[in-house]
Amino acid sequence: MLKTKVAVLLATGLLASCVEAQNTTEATIKKALEPRLGGAKIESIRETPYSGLYEVRVAGDILYTDKKGDYLFIGHVYDTKTSTNLTRARIEEVNKIKFSDLPLELALKQVKGNGKRVIAVFEDPNCGYCKRLRQTTLKEIDNVTIYTFMYNILSEDSFVKSKNIWCAADRVKAWDDWMINNKLPPAAPSGCESPNDQVVALGQKLRIQGTPAIFFTDGSRIPGAIDLKGLEAKLQSLK
Numbered sequence: 001m002l003k004t005k006v007a008v009l010l011a012t013g014l015l016a017s018c019v020e021a022q023n024t025t026e027a028t029i030k031k032a033l034e035p036r037l038g039g040a041k042i043e044s045i046r047e048t049p050y051s052g053l054y055e056v057r058v059a060g061d062i063l064y065t066d067k068k069g070d071y072l073f074i075g076h077v078y079d080t081k082t083s084t085n086l087t088r089a090r091i092e093e094v095n096k097i098k099f100s101d102l103p104l105e106l107a108l109k110q111v112k113g114n115g116k117r118v119i120a121v122f123e124d125p126n127c128g129y130c131k132r133l134r135q136t137t138l139k140e141i142d143n144v145t146i147y148t149f150m151y152n153i154l155s156e157d158s159f160v161k162s163k164n165i166w167c168a169a170d171r172v173k174a175w176d177d178w179m180i181n182n183k184l185p186p187a188a189p190s191g192c193e194s195p196n197d198q199v200v201a202l203g204q205k206l207r208i209q210g211t212p213a214i215f216f217t218d219g220s221r222i223p224g225a226i227d228l229k230g231l232e233a234k235l236q237s238l239k
Contacts, residue, residue, distance in 0.1 A: 025067050029054060032069025050077060055090070060207035062091055096219035097206060104147050106195040106202070108165075110172045113143035117235050120215040122151040122203055125161040125178060127211045133225040134179040140228050144235070148175060151203045151211055152196055159196050161185070167192035 026045040043057040053064045064073035076087035123130035152158035167188035168174035177183040214222045
């Protein structure tokens with residue numbers, strides 16, 4: 001019994017020491033690096049299993065440093081045995097969302113075919129890559145429900161176009177007319193309100209830094225445009 005109590009006390013002491021050491025290391029790294037990040041705040045610090053590196057999360061991105069914060073490594077870490085991009089996998093993990101929490105009432109809803117597969121896309125009406133995505137991949141894909149959040153980050157004109165589209169009699173048609181056919185919607189009637197500001201706040205909360213950004217029901221995302229083959233493969237992987 002005495003040995004057991006001693007073992008418990010020792011284990012408790014070691015655990016406390018480990019936690020204290022970890023907290024000290026995190027404080028050291030934060031103090032060394034944060035002033036050099038141009039005003040960005042460190043969200044978390046985590047020891048990695050590779051070569052004594054520490055993972056530093058900043059604005060949804062991942063950097064690496066040593067335990068003193070003397071060196072900063074910007075880039076991706078690969079597992080050479082499996083060719084796995086460990087950094088990318090980690091970024092995808094920490095940036096996952098809960099799809100069911102998305103306020104879909106703020107989005108345009110388009111059902112194609114049976115609509116069983118579901119995605120959410122954040123697009124700016126003045127984004128060239130978004131238009132290309134609409135004119136190819138999203139035009140060609142079938143059996144999918146697309147929720148489009150008009151995420152205005154490129155110019156004030158984006159807000160105007162999005163409001164006009166939201167206030168159109170047929171929002172989905174007005175969006176496709178603009179994004180696919182370059183046909184401007186009529187001006188929004190006076191008194192019509194749009195969710196522009198709410199969508200901007202949502203996009204910032206989700207750390208969407210560019211458009212298009214596609215979200216899937218498992219919470220993962222693909223930043224940027226993707227071709228039809230790639231999107232189909234992603235949707236197939238969710239089954």
